[in-house]
Amino acid sequence: MRYNYAMSEKPPRFEAKKELTDQEKEWKELEESYADKINAYATAEAGQDSPEHCAEKIEELNTLLDSFEKTHDVEALYAITELDRHVAKDHPTREPARQDLAPIVALLNYLAKQEAVSSEAFATLKARHRHIDQAIGTIRNENQVIHLK
Secondary structure, three states, X not given: OOOOXXXXXXXXXXXXXXXXXXXXXXXXXXXXXXXXXXXHHHHHHOOOXXXXXXXXXXXXXXXXXXHHHHHOOHHHHHHOOEOOOOOXXXXXXXXXXXXXXXXHHHHHHXXXXXXXXXXXXXXXXXXXXXXXXXXXXXEOHHHEEEOOO
């Protein structure tokens, strides 16, 4: 499509910006205000909690990790190297440990999304989790339990 315009005229797509009226300025300020409120709501929706609440959750996770280590023999879990995947759910040592890992993982995932948790504190918790998670291991082909260290 060709535009017909004189050389002295500007093409329609390059129109000069006009000054905003008072009403347009007011609408623009309202839009910006609403955008700020939406961003604040989105942050609240994302579940950002206070540093105090996060500290309580960190303490709760440390308690769960301590309880796990007292309840389950981590060295015995590392000693399991062969296990048929069809009978793994009946294993007296591994299965209770695997089930007790679920709330730890849930709390760790929650803390991973919180900006109030320092990266150092999270790294410490993640390392403790990794140690017990690797003790439980993964059953691979040929009924091998893999403990990645």
